[in-house]
Amino acid sequence: MSALRVLVVEDDAMIGMLLAEMLAGMGHKVCAIEATEADAVTAAARCRPDLMIVDVRLGDGSGIDAVTEIHRTGPVPHVFVSGDITAVKALRPNAVIIQKPYRESDLARVIRRALDAPAIVKETPRNQRTIPIPVR
Numbered sequence: 001m002s003a004l005r006v007l008v009v010e011d012d013a014m015i016g017m018l019l020a021e022m023l024a025g026m027g028h029k030v031c032a033i034e035a036t037e038a039d040a041v042t043a044a045a046r047c048r049p050d051l052m053i054v055d056v057r058l059g060d061g062s063g064i065d066a067v068t069e070i071h072r073t074g075p076v077p078h079v080f081v082s083g084d085i086t087a088v089k090a091l092r093p094n095a096v097i098i099q100k101p102y103r104e105s106d107l108a109r110v111i112r113r114a115l116d117a118p119a120i121v122k123e124t125p126r127n128q129r130t131i132p133i134p135v136r
Contacts, residue, residue, distance in 0.1 A: 003027050003028055003029060004028045004029070004049075004050040004111075004115075005028075005029050005031045005047060005048070005049045005051075006023050006028050006029065006030050006031065006049055006050065006051045006052070007030075007031055007032050007034070007043055007044055007047060007051070007052045007053070007076075008020055008023070008030055008032070008033045008034070008052075008053050009033075009034050009035075009040040009052060009053070009054040009055055009058070009063055009066060010033065010034075010035065010053075011035040011055060011057075011058045011059040011060070012055075013035070015055075016033040016035070019033075019053060022104055022107065023053070023107075025104070026104065026107075026108060028051075031043070031047035031049055032046070032049075035058065035059065035060070036058055036059070036060040036061050037060060037061020037063070037065055037066040038060070038061060040052075040054070040058075040061075040063070040066040040070070041066055041069045041070055044066075044070040044076065045070075045073065049076060050076075050077070051076070051077050051078065051079070051111060051114065052067065052070070052076055052077070052078040053078070053079050053081060053107075054066060054079070054080055054081065055080075055081045055082070056080050056081065056082040056087075056088055063080060063081075064088070064091060067080075077114040077115050077117065078096070078114060079096045079097070079098055079107075079110045079111060080092070080095050080096065080098075081097075081098055081099075081100060081102075082099060082100065083099065083100045084099075085097045085098075085099045096113050096114040097110070098110045
């Protein structure tokens with residue numbers, strides 16, 4: 001796998017730094033670590049990541065809502081991170097999810113899965129129906 005520009009969205013500063021170190025050790029470049037929904041959306045527009053690793057529950061906002069907003073300007077492969085993946089699966093049945101705690105090998109596996117996904121589901125702002133969008 002070639003080096004990716006990765007946006008990390010994690011409201012726990014220590015976990016965000018550890019994840020960034022893990023990604024760097026895997027050969028990727030972390031373009032930003034953001035802790036809020038709004039900052040994640042801004043950072044995605046600024047650094048145009050190849051991949052996003054997104055915590056589902058943020059202290060200020062939602063990781064799921066951040067991804068929905070980011071996808072309004074175009075799809076970005078992403079992995080959701082949660083301590084309880086059941087709730088995420090109920091909201092996004094086809095989402096790529098990793099449960100905390102996880103190992104580097106688990107992260108590598110879900111990154112490959114997110115990048116290999118044939119389509120990303122995007123919610124349209126008007127009618128909230130889902131449509132498949134090809135991954136670049």
